Amino acid sequence: MTQTRTARTILAASAGLFLAGLGTGAQAQFDPQGLYSTRDILDAEVHFESAPASEPSEVVDILLGDDRKVQAIVVDTHDSVGLDGDTVVITNQHYRLVNFNENGETQHDIIVETDTEALDAMPRYDxxxxxxxxxxxxxxxxxxxxxxxxxxxxxxxxxxxxxxxxxxxxxxxxxxxxxxxxxxxxxxxxxxxxxxx
Incomplete structure (x- = not known):
């Protein structure tokens, strides 16, 4: 695991603490960006709160409704998440986007906020x-x-x-x-x- 990936994994695991108000300097990393590129979101690492030691998963699709708004993301889960590497649909209420600065550029991670039971029940994408x-x-x-x-x-x-x-x-x-x-x-x-x- 590279140093950058390790730092991102630690960042993702710590995001809840930062958002709760710990670390004044770090909190600025989570300010809204205003406009987001789907290309950047597709490059985002996905981390699961219910599997904090797992390797990052990957966003493979973004589902939009007739109102042109994001309704869900589709994630290829890493085997270490515990879903046998299945591709799952995650609706908006179950994840949040974390913005942070890496080498002078804004990067994103996605944090999936579900317990193990809810994660197991997520719809498989087919x-x-x-x-x-x-x-x-x-x-x-x-x-x-x-x-x-x-x-x-x-x-x-x-x-x-x-x-x-x-x-x-x-x-x-x-x-x-x-x-x-x-x-x-x-x-x-x-x-x-x-x-x-």
Missing amino acids: REWMNTARERAREAWDSTGEGAESAWHRTRQGLDRIGEGAENAWERTQEGAERAGRRISETLDEWTRDSDG
Whole structure:
């Protein structure tokens, strides 16, 4: 293990302590960055609180909803995590991103905050899971979006028209998309919790 990787592993294991307020200088490492590159996130090491001695795992995909927001990450787990190297889906409520400076550049680590039981119950990522998740997310969108278009396909033609009516319609469309996005996130979290039991 290189010195850099050792330092990152120690950083990841200590992140909770820093965030709790220990080490005033180190706390600045966790300030929000504001805008994130998916390339940087895909390069991030993944550390599991329930397996602190494990080797880092790897983000292999980022799942986005129709609202264009991240709904989950997909992680190839290292054998030492205890999941037989399975690829798992981790929804937003189960992880956090840690920013830190390394050789003058901002780097990221992902900390998965689950106990061993919840970790074992995380969905395995495969074609069947993706097809079912896509269908459930589509149903959540349809039931909550109230006619809102997918943000991927939405246009702003309404704003090109004169009059406040078009702007109000656009705002209602955005609000519907936001509600639908929250419902998609809740659906994936509920599904994950259901598989826990």
